[in-house]
Amino acid sequence: MDVFKVSILGCGSAxxxxxxxxSAQIVNFRDxxxxxxxxxxxxxxxxxxxxxxxxxxxxxxxHLHGDHCYGLPGLLSTLGLMGAQGSITIxxxxxxxxxxxxxxxxxxxxxxxxxxxxxxxxxxIYEDKSLIVNTMPLKHRMECVGFVFREKPxxxxxxxxxxxxxxxxxxxxxxxxxxxxxxxxxxxxxxNEVLTKPADKPRVYxxxxxxxxxxxxxxxxxxxxxxxxEATFGNADAPRAQETCHxxxxxxxxxxxxxxxxxxxxxxxxxxxxxxxxxxxxxxxxFPNTVLADEGLTFDx
Amino acid sequence: MDVFKVSILGCGSAxxxxxxxxSAQIVNFRDxxxxxxxxxxxxxxxxxxxxxxxxxxxxxxxHLHGDHCYGLPGLLSTLGLMGAQGSITIxxxxxxxxxxxxxxxxxxxxxxxxxxxxxxxxxxIYEDKSLIVNTMPLKHRMECVGFVFREKPxxxxxxxxxxxxxxxxxxxxxxxxxxxxxxxxxxxxxxNEVLTKPADKPRVYxxxxxxxxxxxxxxxxxxxxxxxxEATFGNADAPRAQETCHxxxxxxxxxxxxxxxxxxxxxxxxxxxxxxxxxxxxxxxxFPNTVLADEGLTFDx
Numbered sequence: 356m357d358v359f360k361v362s363i364l365g366c367g368s369a370x371x372x373x374x375x376x377x378s379a380q381i382v383n384f385r386d387x388x389x390x391x392x393x394x395x396x397x398x399x400x401x402x403x404x405x406x407x408x409x410x411x412x413x414x415x416x417x418h419l420h421g422d423h424c425y426g427l428p429g430l431l432s433t434l435g436l437m438g439a440q441g442s443i444t445i446x447x448x449x450x451x452x453x454x455x456x457x458x459x460x461x462x463x464x465x466x467x468x469x470x471x472x473x474x475x476x477x478x479x480i481y482e483d484k485s486l487i488v489n490t491m492p493l494k495h496r497m498e499c500v501g502f503v504f505r506e507k508p509x510x511x512x513x514x515x516x517x518x519x520x521x522x523x524x525x526x527x528x529x530x531x532x533x534x535x536x537x538x539x540x541x542x543x544x545x546x547n548e549v550l551t552k553p554a555d556k557p558r559v560y561x562x563x564x565x566x567x568x569x570x571x572x573x574x575x576x577x578x579x580x581x582x583x584x585e586a587t588f589g590n591a592d593a594p595r596a597q598e599t600c601h602x603x604x605x606x607x608x609x610x611x612x613x614x615x616x617x618x619x620x621x622x623x624x625x626x627x628x629x630x631x632x633x634x635x636x637x638x639x640x641x642f643p644n645t646v647l648a649d650e651g652l653t654f655d656x
Numbered sequence: 657m658d659v660f661k662v663s664i665l666g667c668g669s670a671x672x673x674x675x676x677x678x679s680a681q682i683v684n685f686r687d688x689x690x691x692x693x694x695x696x697x698x699x700x701x702x703x704x705x706x707x708x709x710x711x712x713x714x715x716x717x718x719h720l721h722g723d724h725c726y727g728l729p730g731l732l733s734t735l736g737l738m739g740a741q742g743s744i745t746i747x748x749x750x751x752x753x754x755x756x757x758x759x760x761x762x763x764x765x766x767x768x769x770x771x772x773x774x775x776x777x778x779x780x781i782y783e784d785k786s787l788i789v790n791t792m793p794l795k796h797r798m799e800c801v802g803f804v805f806r807e808k809p810x811x812x813x814x815x816x817x818x819x820x821x822x823x824x825x826x827x828x829x830x831x832x833x834x835x836x837x838x839x840x841x842x843x844x845x846x847x848n849e850v851l852t853k854p855a856d857k858p859r860v861y862x863x864x865x866x867x868x869x870x871x872x873x874x875x876x877x878x879x880x881x882x883x884x885x886e887a888t889f890g891n892a893d894a895p896r897a898q899e900t901c902h903x904x905x906x907x908x909x910x911x912x913x914x915x916x917x918x919x920x921x922x923x924x925x926x927x928x929x930x931x932x933x934x935x936x937x938x939x940x941x942x943f944p945n946t947v948l949a950d951e952g953l954t955f956d957x
Contacts, residue, residue, distance in 0.1 A: 369737060371700050371730075395730040396697050399672050421733040421763055429672075429696040432722040436670060454758050461755055462722055 357385045357485075359506065359558050359656040361581065364400040365392075366622030366648035368587050369422045375624060376400050376650055377422035380583070381411075382504055382560060384486050390414040390430075391502060391562050397426035398433050404651060409440055413481060415488070416447040417564035418499035419454065428458045435463035442467035446480050448498055449473070475500065477575075485509070491575045493566035495600045501563040503576060504656075511551035521545050560656045561616075565623065567597070568606035573613035581656045582611050583648065586621035589628065590637050604634040608642035622648030658686045658786075660807065660859050660957040662882065665701040666693075667923030667949035669888050670723045676925060677701050677951055678723035681884070682712075683805055683861060685787050691715040691731075692803060692863050698727035699734050705952060710741055714782060716789070717748040718865035719800035720755065729759045736764035743768035747781050749799055750774070776801065778876075786810070792876045794867035796901045802864040804877060805957075812852035822846050861957045862917075866924065868898070869907035874914035882957045883912050884949065887922035890929065891938050905935040909943035923949030 360383050367375030377394025381401075388411040390397070401408060416424050427445070434443065443466065445455070452470040459468050473480050473490055475498040481488035485507050490500040510532035518528070523537050523545075531537060537545040559579040563572055566585065576582055586608075587601035596603045602610075604621055611619035619642055624631050631647050638645040646654070661684050668676030678695025682702075689712040691698070702709060717725050728746070735744065744767065746756070753771040760769050774781050774791055776799040782789035786808050791801040811833035819829070824838050824846075832838055838846040862877040864885040877883055887909075888902035897904045903911075905922055912920035920943050925932050932948050939946040947955070 369734075371703055371734060373700070373704060395727070396700065399674070399697065402672055403674060419762065421730055425730045425733070426696070429722055429726045432726070433670075433672060450762075454762055457755050457758060461720065461751075 356555055359384050359504075359560070360653050361560060361583065361620075361656060362404060362406070362653040363620075363622065363648045363650055364397055364404065364406075365394050365650060366624065367394075367422070368623050368625050369420060370626040371395075372626045374629075377425070378417075378564070378623060379426065380562065381406055382562075384504065384506075386410055387412070387483075387486075389481075389488075389504070392417055392423040392564065393426040393430060394422045395425040395429075398430040400650060401430075408434060408437075412441055412443055414443065414445045414447075415480070415502050416445065416451060417493075417502065417562070418495060418497055419448055419451050420497065420499075420565065423564065424451070424455070427455055428462065431459050431466075431468060432462045435465040439466050442469055444469040444471050446471045446473055448475065448500070473500070491572070493564060493572070494569060495565040495567070499565050501561060501566070501572065501575075503579075504560040504562075506557040506559070508557050509554040511547070511554050513551055514549075517550050521550065523550065558656045563607075563610070565601060567600050568602045568610055570613070572610050576614045576616060579614065579616045581618050581620065581654060582614065582616040583620045583622060584610055585623035586634055586638060587623050587625045589634055592625070592627075604638040604645075605641055608638035608640070608645055611642045611645070617644065618654075619645040620648050620654060621645060657856055660685050660805075660861070661954050662861060662884065662921075662957060663705060663707070663954040664921075664923065664949045664951055665698055665705065665707075666695050666951060667925065668695075668723070669924050669926050670721060671927040672696075673927045675930075678726070679718075679865070679924060680727065681863065682707055683863075685805065685807070687711055688713070688784075688787075690782075690789075690805070693718055693724040693865065694727040694731060695723045696726040696730075699731040701951060702731075709735060709738075713742055713744055715744065715746045715748075716781070716803050717746065717752060718794075718802065718863070719796060719798055720749055720752050721798065721800075721866065724865065725752070725756075728756055729763065732760050732767075732769060733763045736766040740767050743770055745770040745772050747772045747774055749776065749801070774801075792873070794865060794873070795870060796866040796868070800866050802862060802867070802873065802876075804880075805861040805863075807858040807860070809858050810855040812848070812855050814852055815850075818851050822851065824851065859957045864908075864911070866902060868901050869903045869911055871914070873911050877915045877917060880915065880917045882919050882921065882955060883915065883917040884921045884923060885911055886924035887935055887939060888924050888926045890935055893926070893928075905939040905946075906942055909939035909941070909946055912943045912946070918945065919955070920946040921949050921955060922946060 364379035365376030378392040561576040584607035586604035665680035666677030860880040885908035887905035
């Protein structure tokens with residue numbers, strides 16, 4: 356199956372700690388790399404994890420709190436310095452360009468930086484022939500979105516021996532992958548099911564950044580293969596979560612359960628917790644297939 | 657003697673490495689902390705080194721290359737988040753405010769940030785009753801300055817037993833510290849030298865950031881107790897140093913020798929060197945009392 360995986364570069368929250376970096380992840384889809392959020396120090400973590408930055412041409416920023424975007428100037432500056440090939444597009448909330456463009460205009464000369472501000476809401480912000488990425492509005496102290504990475508439906512798999520046996524010409528192959536039957540010169544019909552196997556089910560990864568727990572998220576990410584959901588607080592700090600527009604581990608797990616996702620990653624831990632195992636235990640009471648994010652981990656979608 | 661020391665937070669150069677942070681230092685003068693340059697990740701290194709940020713109210717930025725200033729938004733944001741007391745003043749080159757103010761205006765609400773742009777040249781940019789800081793123009797690919805921290809001449813030291821013996825009243829003490837003789841009621845003169853010892857010689861620390869080697873630096877920092885001078889390159893890469901407006905270790909040592917400083921710290925190592933001992937050896941051929949900067953080290957001035 357094609358590569359589709361998520362690597363955690365940072366899963367701490369606003370107050371810096373020596374245990375976690377601020378938010379950042381790499382989504383690797385068929386060796387195209389997408390950076391999701393870019394807290395301070397992201398470029399260093401990329402270096403540590405040997406991320407192939409030349410394969411990265413899109414950055415998605417969920418919102419403009421510093422722990423999600425202050426790594427941008429340094430990263431872009433270094434890419435410019437290294438003479439990175441091609442352009443890089445920064446998808447960020449409206450207003451964000453005004454904050455970062457002065458810095459990057461001043462410092463980055465060797466590469467094209469394209470700022471693509473998106474409107475708060477539910478919008479497709481990236482699409483290619485096999486992947487589509489949309490935003491979904493979250494509820495935080497400022498406008499903040501999640502990102503949903505959806506693999507597009509793929510053509511059916513050719514059964515090599517059968518197409519050879521029936522002598523299907525090359526020119527017919529595309530139609531057959533798309534589901535057509537094969538009609539021989541003598542009029543015999545070979546049903547598509549004989550020649551192909553069903554395509555893999557398109558995979559979905561959702562990154563749900565800073566937010567109160569939302570029913571809308573469960574609907575949006577229904578059946579996703581992998582969900583990253585912030586879980587800044589434990590249950591004992593639920594009032595603090597409410598007050599700061601964050602989620603508890605239990606709430607994140609409830610979203611995952613209602614969405615019937617296959618697996619949940621929690622992260623964005625508050626600096627107050629020295630031991631995230633407690634957050635994990637709380638989440639697993641509701642959604643057993645939960646794992647803890649940690650710097651350096653990679654998860655298959 | 658009053659505290660006057662320098663702690664290295666970062667001594668790498670523009671290209672990030674896993675061995676060094678970009679430029680940043682803390683100058684501690686009588687428990688007032690001054691941050692000198694602020695590369696990305698400075699706030700994390702401060703956390704690691706347990707720097708008392710509440711004692712820090714001035715930041716000096718030598719120039720606007722990212723490895724000397726991209727840690728500012730994160731640091732200031734965190735200070736705001738922590739509810740740091742009082743204001744913080746950023747002394748930075750003209751043009752720098754326009755780069756950083758949009759970010760800090762957007763993100764920092766709980767503390768006053770005062771931007772104090774300085775003109776390229778030789779200017780006093782900070783002064784209190786016991787310390788004076790001036791810029792000195794360097795020669796780099798953009799306008800860049802060094803910072804010279806000069807302790808002000810201090811009053812003479814009172815010899816407690818002698819002032820007690822001669823029954824010097826409290827009201828006369830300030831004059832005596834300033835060098836006056838003591839005249840008793842019967843007209844007897846007690847010479848100042850009997851009552852006091854000379855003040856300690858005022859100490860000087862100079863931070864010489866990115867630059868070609870300059871004779872003017874040797875004059876400016878003549879006799880300084882401690883000199884930090886960039887030494888981005890080894891001698892074999894002298895042409896590259898010239899081309900990028902940096903210094904070699906040997907050149908830094910020559911500046912130190914001509915300035916007759918007491919001790920030299922070299923830093924701002926290019927990422928190409930895995931082993932800075934070679935730079936040290938080169939410098940020591942000219943100026944033996946040279947040491948290597950490294951994250952976490954503290955040097956008395």
